[in-house]
Amino acid sequence: MSNRKIKIESRNDQFTSIIKSEITLEIPADENDFLVKEMHTHGYNVLDLMDSCDYIDVFFLLYNGDLPTVEQKLLLSKLSIFLINLGPRHTSARAAANAGIGRTDVNHIVPIAVMGMSGEYNGSKEVEQSMRYLTKHFTQSAEQAINDCLANEQEQSAQVEAERIIAPGFGTDHGGQSPLLNEVKNKLLTISPEQGYLQWANNFVNAMPQNTKCGWRLAGLVAPIFLDLNFEPRMGAGLFQMLSCPGAFAHGIQFSNKPLTDMPFLKDEDYDIINS
């Protein structure tokens, strides 16, 4: 052991002495450094933003540094309305509902809901991964990309799960394709940029052989729109979480004043312990 003695040394990294922000300027009050008399977001006075903009404008501004164009605003607005309620069956809503009915401090319902939507299956991780996939393959032809996916899938061969996911955000959805998601996609396609990521993703899905039963998953629709709006892949998970959170919270908070018996609790015969 003695010859493995490890010397612990500081790397002497040069850490900054002050936090920098590219987003917010806070001008302190005259007599108290901790109070704000004026605040700017990406250069715009918050009071002016309140007078001239709506929530979608400022949401876009925060992450892009500039106010959206008319086209960008329309696309983000319609996507936000779709995502605002993923329904009571989405894991985020179910996690929030379990917290609500379980009398969890209502202060925690939103963070629990957000964690409930963080997975790589139907969650924000899948959105991030899909954005990374699309940015990597965007310059490929959709046909070549789909052929690569199918070849790669064959190499990995063991497809043991009920779902077939051939690329992040693309594959089957409960073994099939969601008619609603398809309608939403058609609506968003009409207002998305020509030659943009959503158009590429549409070509990608159209190039999938029909016998695969593969197509759009939720993340595969959200990811290219985020990219068309100039959001970076590393932002995708958080943006999805924020846009989808209101519905999850609504489904959770509605149970916070309901009797415990208002949610199912499986009977023993439906809870099968196989090695008790």
Add this chain to the structure above:
Amino acid sequence: MTLSTANAAWQKHRNKITTNRGGWRIGEAIYNCGYSMMDDLVGKKSFFQTLILNVTRRLPSVKLADWFEASFICLSWPDSRIWCNQNGALIGSTRGSPVAGIAAGILSADSRMYGPGSITGGAEFIVRALNWQKEGLSPLEIIEKELASKHTKPGNKPVIVGYSRPIATGDERVEAMEKVTASLDFEEGEHLKLAFKIHTTLAEHYQENMNYVGYVTAFLIDQGFSPKEIYRIYSTWVHSGVHACFAEANDKGAGEFLPLACNDIEYVGAAPRIVPKR
């Protein structure tokens, strides 16, 4: 309209849970992986034995559970400058609930730089490395092959997960756990032996050393744990230090922990501008 085959496949999971982990049979017993909690575990097995049983369905020996307990101590200490600990302290200072503070600290350490978030990368590397060694690669060739396969931002030093550490080089916890490993009479397995060869080679050629995750993952792979199991067991790895930082900040005056004045933030963004007519 006929229902699809896929629909039928999902239907069989509705309103039904089948579990090999256990549960509560009211009036009969509480079961953990085949054991009766009150009869077989409480007062007879340690918390860490029970934790590992619940994760893996395998009841570990007392000495292995003791090793895990020691390894939990090592990862977490009460320094509120550390990112996960600081989040615990901030939430403590703003009078958040301890559960929120500790949960935020634990979640913060799900990081590719430190904490449990780096376990999978470290574990998968040493498994890959041993396969390469068996194919005839030397430790230096293993290092070079691993670094060549990594995408590193220009200007950044290439890093092998488990063999680098933020803030400092070297890791005192490796030596501490070596003592624990020896005192509990564990043999060094093939992954851990290779990990030390990589450590020595890295120190010679790249001035980097094995870190704690590198040591723990190599040891536990030798003990038969999968990378996924190790990640699951260590998911709360940092909580002890977060607890300390939360508690201290929570005991002090509200908001007193590292308050920021406006001028503590240097604004480097767009100059003040007029909102265009919309």
